[in-house]
Amino acid sequence: MQTVTKEMLIAKAAELLDNGSVTRVFGWQKGEFDYDVTPALFHSAAEMEKDFVWNDFCGANFSKYLIKDKGEGKVLVFLKPCDTYSFNQLLTEHRFDREKVYAVGIPCDGMADIRLIKEEAGEGVTGVDTEGDELVVHTLYDGDIRLNRGDFLAERCKVCKSKKHVAYDELMGDDGEIADSARFDEVAKLEAMSADERFAFWQNELSRCIRCNACRDVCPACSCEKCVFGNPKSGVENKAASDSFEEKMFHIIRAFHVAGRCTDCGECSRVCPQHIPLHLLNRKFIKDIDTFYGEYQAGAEVGSRAPLVDYTEGDIEPSKAVERGGANA
Amino acid sequence: MQVNEGFKPTIVAFCCNWCSYAGADLAGNNRLNYPAEVKIIRVPCSCRVNPMFILRAFQRGADGVIICGCHPGDCHYTSGNYYTRRRMSLLFSMLDYLGIERERTRLEWVSAAEGAKFAATMNDFVEQVTKLGENKRLEDLRCKQ
Ligand code: SF4
Ligand code: SF4
Numbered sequence: 279m280q281t282v283t284k285e286m287l288i289a290k291a292a293e294l295l296d297n298g299s300v301t302r303v304f305g306w307q308k309g310e311f312d313y314d315v316t317p318a319l320f321h322s323a324a325e326m327e328k329d330f331v332w333n334d335f336c337g338a339n340f341s342k343y344l345i346k347d348k349g350e351g352k353v354l355v356f357l358k359p360c361d362t363y364s365f366n367q368l369l370t371e372h373r374f375d376r377e378k379v380y381a382v383g384i385p386c387d388g389m390a391d392i393r394l395i396k397e398e399a400g401e402g403v404t405g406v407d408t409e410g411d412e413l414v415v416h417t418l419y420d421g422d423i424r425l426n427r428g429d430f431l432a433e434r435c436k437v438c439k440s441k442k443h444v445a446y447d448e449l450m451g452d453d454g455e456i457a458d459s460a461r462f463d464e465v466a467k468l469e470a471m472s473a474d475e476r477f478a479f480w481q482n483e484l485s486r487c488i489r490c491n492a493c494r495d496v497c498p499a500c501s502c503e504k505c506v507f508g509n510p511k512s513g514v515e516n517k518a519a520s521d522s523f524e525e526k527m528f529h530i531i532r533a534f535h536v537a538g539r540c541t542d543c544g545e546c547s548r549v550c551p552q553h554i555p556l557h558l559l560n561r562k563f564i565k566d567i568d569t570f571y572g573e574y575q576a577g578a579e580v581g582s583r584a585p586l587v588d589y590t591e592g593d594i595e596p597s598k599a600v601e602r603g604g605a606n607a
Numbered sequence: 608m609q610v611n612e613g614f615k616p617t618i619v620a621f622c623c624n625w626c627s628y629a630g631a632d633l634a635g636n637n638r639l640n641y642p643a644e645v646k647i648i649r650v651p652c653s654c655r656v657n658p659m660f661i662l663r664a665f666q667r668g669a670d671g672v673i674i675c676g677c678h679p680g681d682c683h684y685t686s687g688n689y690y691t692r693r694r695m696s697l698l699f700s701m702l703d704y705l706g707i708e709r710e711r712t713r714l715e716w717v718s719a720a721e722g723a724k725f726a727a728t729m730n731d732f733v734e735q736v737t738k739l740g741e742n743k744r745l746e747d748l749r750c751k752q
Contacts, residue, residue, distance in 0.1 A: 469704065477706025477744060506659070523745060527662050530701060534658050537697055562704050566697055586697070589689035591679065596714045599696035600703050 279408055279427075282384050282451045284332040287356060290382060290450065291330075292323035294354055300380050301351035304343055306336040312405045313392040317343060332356075334390040334408050337432060337548050341365040342498040344374040352378055358386035359454065360438070362445040363541035363577030364498035369445075370580050371539070373501055383446030385454065388428075388435035393553065395430050399423045434544030434557065437461040444578055461542065462565045464558055484525045486552040493546035493556055499536035499576075506531065529559060537563040538584035541577040569602055570594050616670035616736040618645045620729070621660070623653045625683040626718045627675030633722030641729035652676070653714075654687030658698045661712070665745035671711045671736035675725070678716040688716070707744050710735050 287305070294300045307318035308331040317338040320326045340355045341364035347353050357365060362383060369376055395415055396403055402418030413430060415423040428436075439461060441454025468476060494500045494507065507515055507528060533540075533556075542564060546556040567574055567585045571593070574585050594602065622628040628649050634641065650656060653676025661672050674695065682688040695714045703709040713732055717725045 473703070473706045473708065475706070476704065480705045523666050526705065526745065527659075527666070530662060530698075530705070531659055533701065534698060559701075562701060563697060566700050570696055571693070586690070586693055589686065589693055591689070593689065593692050594696055595692065596695040596699045596712075600699050600709045 279410055280332065280334070280385075280387050282332070284330065286450065287332050287384065288323060288326045288330055291320070291326055291354055294380065295323060299352060300354040302349055303354040303356075304340040304347075305330050305356060306332060306338060311403070312407075313390075313395075313403075319347075332384075334388075334406065334413070334427075335392065337389040337545075339364055339496075339498065339543055339545050341368055342496070342501060344368065344379055345501055347374070347378075352380045354380045354382065356382050356384050357443065357446065358384060359441050359443050360386070360434070360541075360543050362443045363440070363575070364543050365445045365577070366580045367539060367541050367577035368498055368501070370577070370582065371501075380448075381446045383443035383449040383453070385441070385451040386435075388431040388438060390427065390430050391432040395425065398425060398430070432544070432548060433555075434461075434542075434547065437463075439542060439575075445580070461557075462561060464555075465561050465565050468558065468562075480526070483554050484529055487525050487528070487554060488552060489525075489528065490551060492549045492551065494532060496545045496549045497536065498541070498543065498545070499539045500532070502535075529556075533559040533563060536560065538567060538574070538586040539576050540564065541575070566599070570599055614737060614740060615642075615644050616733060616739075616741075617668055618642075618671045618673065618729075618733055618736060619664040619669045620645050620647045621650050621653065621656045621672070621674045622647050622717075623676040623683075623688075624649055624651050626677035626681065626716075627653075627725065629719035630675070630717040630721050630725040633719065634726040635722075637722050639722060639726035641726040642733045644733060645729050652682065652684055652687040653691040654682075654684070656691065658694065661698070662745065665711075665742060668742075668746060670739070670742040671713075671732060673713045673715065673728075673732050675715050675717045675728070678718055681718065708739055710739055711742060 291303045303320040305318060305320055306315045307329045309316055312333060313335045315331055315335045317340060320330060339361040341361055368374060390413060395406060399415045399417055403415055404418055405416040407414045411427050413425045413427045415425060417423060437459045438457050439459040440456045442456050443449060443453055509515060540560045542560060544557055550556060571585045622631055631647055653674055656674050664672050676688045676691055679688055699712045702712060715728050
């Protein structure tokens with residue numbers, strides 16, 4: 279159950295629009311169903327009354343939208359705790375102008391994963407409401423189905439790393455704590471497999487990639503003006519030109535490009551239409567960085583030095599690193 | 608070695624201009640042997656090696672890739688090899704995580720005075736990759752003749 283309501287957010291936006299602090303608002307817009315929520319830009323309270331939503335499907339992280347936003351005056355952006363890490367990371371990389379943004383931190387009680395809900399509730403889901411710890415799923419064929427909300431949260435929310443906002447101009451509701459998250463457990467499980475099993479696992483996952491580039495486009499760390507994977511001469515820019523090698527290439531390189539800057543916001547796994555567990559690649563890098571160079575959370579502070587643009591004289595050698603990395607031979 | 612008898616791996620060696628490439632030269636001047644399968648690519652600094660180069664080498668049929676640079680502290684550009692070390696630690700660990708044999712990649716520090724170390728390293732690496740056999744996991748079939 280989200281503690282801050284949609285009405286409270288609209289009232290806050292109306293107040294800021296009225297007194298001229300902001301001229302527009304980044305918020306979640308309702309789609310055909312409760313659960314297909316789209317990121318949108320609103321210009322008035324009336325527009326928000328009509329289409330704005332704040333429910334258990336507002337996963338979209340607005341930090342990256344600030345890069346392209348070029349309107350007059352300030353923009354209001356609502357940030358969940360995990361979104362504030364991306365916000366800080368982009369500030370560290372000088373990707374948007376802090377002066378042009380009014381950030382309102384809102385508490386988040388986790389976002390639901392519609393895919394899990396549909397797997398359980400079957401066909402014809404027309405809407406989902408939250409009542410306390412339960413999700414009430416309205417279906418065409420089986421009436422209302424009640425589910426335990428905690429079991430149907432998105433993967434990244436089940437292992438939420440922080441309920442604490444690390445950036446905001448104003449906070450609504452109460453701030454939480456940095457959590458002791460179990461987010462590396464899955465990585466450790468993979469590491470415990472044999473090399474052949476790992477190869478088979480990734481071959482199976484990555485070969486499903488259709489190279490829609492959604493993971494790249496949504497990623498706040500992937501914000502280069504020109505992307506290596508956007509070059510039509512490279513032969514790697516789309517699925518038609520690719521083979522099993524290119525799939526691996528794309529994912530290894532993408533994960534590497536964001537290594538040390540990835541805040542583990544989980545957006546890539548959320549948007550992947552093929553449900554590839556991309557977080558397992560990024561978290562491997564985060565885990566390795568933590569083990570080799572000391573714990574580092576991208577976006578925790580503005581201006582922190584990312585591990586890959588830093589070094590110490592006594593750094594671990596790659597031959598030792600592979601062993602320390604924990605993966606089975 | 609019986610298993611892969613007759614197999615000659617293709618090895619790509621990225622050598623830094625200031626130390627390891629000169630080390631290779633010295634190995635030649637001293638008539639030290641190392642296998643002809645080692646194809647040396649000269650780079651201005653080990654730090655020039657983009658992870659993409661390594662994957663590309665594998666794609667185009669390399670069976671092993673080795674990067675050689677100046678010893679830590681001796682980089683011609685002061686700190687290039689320190690960055691290389693971090694990058695390669697993470698990249699090699701990631702390749703290993705994806706199930707690609709860790710023995711196919713290596714990073715070694717070879718100075719301009721270490722002709723013998725250069726030859727020994729190459730001999731050792733070629734032997735290691737020969738034992739593994741052909742690289743099937745990262746090759747691109749379209750690049751095969
Ligand atoms: S790689 Fe994925 S988890 Fe990391 S910052 Fe990008 S979208 Fe977020
Ligand atoms: S979002 Fe999924 S299918 Fe699309 S390119 Fe990324 S991994 Fe591939």
